[in-house]
Amino acid sequence: MLENPVLADLATDLPQAVRLQRLAAHLRARFRCGAVALLQLEADHLRPVAVDGLVPEALGRRFAVSQHPRLAAILARGEVTCFHHDSQLPDPYDGLLDTLVGEPLPVHDCMGTRLEVDGKPWGVLTLDALQTGTFGEDARAALAGYRVLAEAAVRISRLEREVQALRTTPPLRAGDDERGAVGGDADQEIVGQSAPLLRLLHELDVVAASDLPVLLLGETGVGKELFARRLHRQSPRRSKPLVHVNCAALPESLAESELFGHVRGAFSGAVTDRPGRFEAADGGTLFLDEVGELPLPVQAKLLRTLQNGEIQRLGADRPRRVHVRVIAATNRNLREQVTAGAFRADLYHRLSVYPVPIPPLRERGNDVLLIAGRFLELNRARLGLRSLRLSSAAQEALRRYAWPGNIRELEHVISRAALKALSRSGVNRADIVTLEPALLDLESNTAVPPAAAGATPARPPAPPPPAGETGTAPGPLRDVVDACQRAHISAALGRCQGNWAQAARMLEVDASNLHKLARRLGLK
Missing domain, CATH: 1.10.8.60 (Helicase, Ruva Protein; domain 3)
Structure with a gap:
C-alpha cells in the first residue's frame, strides 16, 4: 500500500525531527512535486519543522500569517486548498525551491491543508510544484487522506516530546503558560540544529531545574541573552520575573542604587524610596549581562547578596531578604581579570558555579x-x-x-x-x-575578531594606506572607515583585556558612544 512507509514510521520509535522529515520526503515522492513543508502555528506565525525540496535556509524562516495570504487561506479552511499558476496571491516559497539550475524560479502550482491536533489548528502541510497542472482532482483527494496520517505523526511526536519534558524539567505551576513567563515570541527563539547547539540546549535544560548560579561565556554577538531567557523559561521560576541588567551601561555612580535600590535622601536627587533590580527579580531570575564591567565596590556588595540572600538599599539601616537566582554573562576572561585585580576572585567563584561556554557562530x-x-x-x-x-x-x-x-x-x-x-x-x-x-x-x-581575553597586541594596527600606494583601488569610503574603526576598537579591547571602559579611555571617546559605535560595526 502507498501508506505503508508512513504507517511504519508511526509505529516506530523515531525522533520527532526524523519522523516528520521522512513524512515530508515521502509526500514529495508520492505527489512528484518540487517541495513539501510542514509548518507549525506559533502565535501569529508559522514555523517550518520539516521541509523537503526547499533551500536549507528555509527552515530558519518564520512566516507571519498576516503577510502570506496563501498560508492564511490554507490555515482558515478545513479542506484541501489549491492555488493554480494564474493565482494572484504571492507564494511564500517563490525562489526558495532547491532546483538543480540554481535559478530563482517561481512556484506554479500549490496546494495545502490545515492540520489539527485535539480539535485545534496545529499548522499547515503545503506542497509546491514548478510545473503547471501538477495538482489535479486526484492529487487533492489523495492529500485529504494523507492529512489524517500527517496529524497522527504530529500527535505522536508531540506526546513523545511531552513525556520527555516531564522526565527532564519540573512541572508547570498552576496558571503558568506552557511557553514560560517570557513568552513564545519568535524574536526570542534560538534557531539552529547543529550538534554543538543541541548539546548546549540539553545542558541548559538540565541545569535550569536547579538554583545554581550560571555564568554564560561567549564572544560578542552569540546571543547570551537568549540563552539566559531559555534558562529562566525552563526553570521552576518561570512564572516570576526575569530582570535584565546591562552592567556595562550602568554609570559607576549609580550602579549600587540600580542593583540594590535606595531610600529617600540617600543622595542628592533621591526624593523617594526606590527598589533596585534585585527586589524587582525577587522570586525570579536576575540576568547580569556583561558582569565583568561592574565596579569593584559594587562587586563586594553583590558578593554579600549572593552569600546571604540579603540586599541593603543605599542609605537604609536594615537589610532585606530576597530570593533570586543569578545568571551572569561575559565575553571577557574573568580569570585573567581576577589576576589583574579588576575582578574579585571570591565573586568570580560564586558566579561561576556552573560555567556554560556558548559556541561561536x-x-x-x-x-x-x-x-x-x-x-x-x-x-x-x-x-x-x-x-x-x-x-x-x-x-x-x-x-x-x-x-x-x-x-x-x-x-x-x-x-x-x-x-x-x-x-x-x-x-x-x-x-x-x-x-x-x-x-x-x-x-x-x-574585521579582526574581538581579541581573546588576555591577548595583548603591541599596538593598534595602522589605518589603510592612501589610495594609489598599494596599487589597488579603494573601496567605498564608509567601508574603509568602518574597517579601520573595527580594527582599532578590537585592538584596544585586546590591550585592555576586554574592558570596554578602559578601551574607551585609550581611544579617547565617551564609553556610551563606544558601545553604540561597536554595535553599529557588528562588534557587540
Missing part, C-alpha cells in the same frame, strides 16, 4: 544558513518584497566567513545586503530578489 556549521533565513524573511517583510533569497554562492560565502561579530554581525550583513539589492536600478519589490556574495560585502568586512 563559525563552529555551528549550517546554523548560519538557518539564522540567515530568519533575517531574510524579516527583511523581506520589512521592505515589502515578494521574495528575498540567497544565491548558492552567497550561501557558501556565509559558511566560509569567520563571523567575528557572530549572530549580531550576520543580522547586520543580511539587512545591509537587502537594502543594497533593493536600491539597484531596475529592481522592484515584485521581483524575486537574490543576494549575491558581492552584496554581502564579506570581503571588506574581514
Whole structure:
C-alpha cells in the first residue's frame, strides 16, 4: 500500500525531527512535486519543522500569517486548498525551491491543508510544484487522506516530546503558560540544529531545574541573552520575573542604587524610596549581562547578596531578604581579570558555579544558513518584497566567513545586503530578489575578531594606506572607515583585556558612544 512507509514510521520509535522529515520526503515522492513543508502555528506565525525540496535556509524562516495570504487561506479552511499558476496571491516559497539550475524560479502550482491536533489548528502541510497542472482532482483527494496520517505523526511526536519534558524539567505551576513567563515570541527563539547547539540546549535544560548560579561565556554577538531567557523559561521560576541588567551601561555612580535600590535622601536627587533590580527579580531570575564591567565596590556588595540572600538599599539601616537566582554573562576572561585585580576572585567563584561556554557562530556549521533565513524573511517583510533569497554562492560565502561579530554581525550583513539589492536600478519589490556574495560585502568586512581575553597586541594596527600606494583601488569610503574603526576598537579591547571602559579611555571617546559605535560595526 502507498501508506505503508508512513504507517511504519508511526509505529516506530523515531525522533520527532526524523519522523516528520521522512513524512515530508515521502509526500514529495508520492505527489512528484518540487517541495513539501510542514509548518507549525506559533502565535501569529508559522514555523517550518520539516521541509523537503526547499533551500536549507528555509527552515530558519518564520512566516507571519498576516503577510502570506496563501498560508492564511490554507490555515482558515478545513479542506484541501489549491492555488493554480494564474493565482494572484504571492507564494511564500517563490525562489526558495532547491532546483538543480540554481535559478530563482517561481512556484506554479500549490496546494495545502490545515492540520489539527485535539480539535485545534496545529499548522499547515503545503506542497509546491514548478510545473503547471501538477495538482489535479486526484492529487487533492489523495492529500485529504494523507492529512489524517500527517496529524497522527504530529500527535505522536508531540506526546513523545511531552513525556520527555516531564522526565527532564519540573512541572508547570498552576496558571503558568506552557511557553514560560517570557513568552513564545519568535524574536526570542534560538534557531539552529547543529550538534554543538543541541548539546548546549540539553545542558541548559538540565541545569535550569536547579538554583545554581550560571555564568554564560561567549564572544560578542552569540546571543547570551537568549540563552539566559531559555534558562529562566525552563526553570521552576518561570512564572516570576526575569530582570535584565546591562552592567556595562550602568554609570559607576549609580550602579549600587540600580542593583540594590535606595531610600529617600540617600543622595542628592533621591526624593523617594526606590527598589533596585534585585527586589524587582525577587522570586525570579536576575540576568547580569556583561558582569565583568561592574565596579569593584559594587562587586563586594553583590558578593554579600549572593552569600546571604540579603540586599541593603543605599542609605537604609536594615537589610532585606530576597530570593533570586543569578545568571551572569561575559565575553571577557574573568580569570585573567581576577589576576589583574579588576575582578574579585571570591565573586568570580560564586558566579561561576556552573560555567556554560556558548559556541561561536563559525563552529555551528549550517546554523548560519538557518539564522540567515530568519533575517531574510524579516527583511523581506520589512521592505515589502515578494521574495528575498540567497544565491548558492552567497550561501557558501556565509559558511566560509569567520563571523567575528557572530549572530549580531550576520543580522547586520543580511539587512545591509537587502537594502543594497533593493536600491539597484531596475529592481522592484515584485521581483524575486537574490543576494549575491558581492552584496554581502564579506570581503571588506574581514574585521579582526574581538581579541581573546588576555591577548595583548603591541599596538593598534595602522589605518589603510592612501589610495594609489598599494596599487589597488579603494573601496567605498564608509567601508574603509568602518574597517579601520573595527580594527582599532578590537585592538584596544585586546590591550585592555576586554574592558570596554578602559578601551574607551585609550581611544579617547565617551564609553556610551563606544558601545553604540561597536554595535553599529557588528562588534557587540
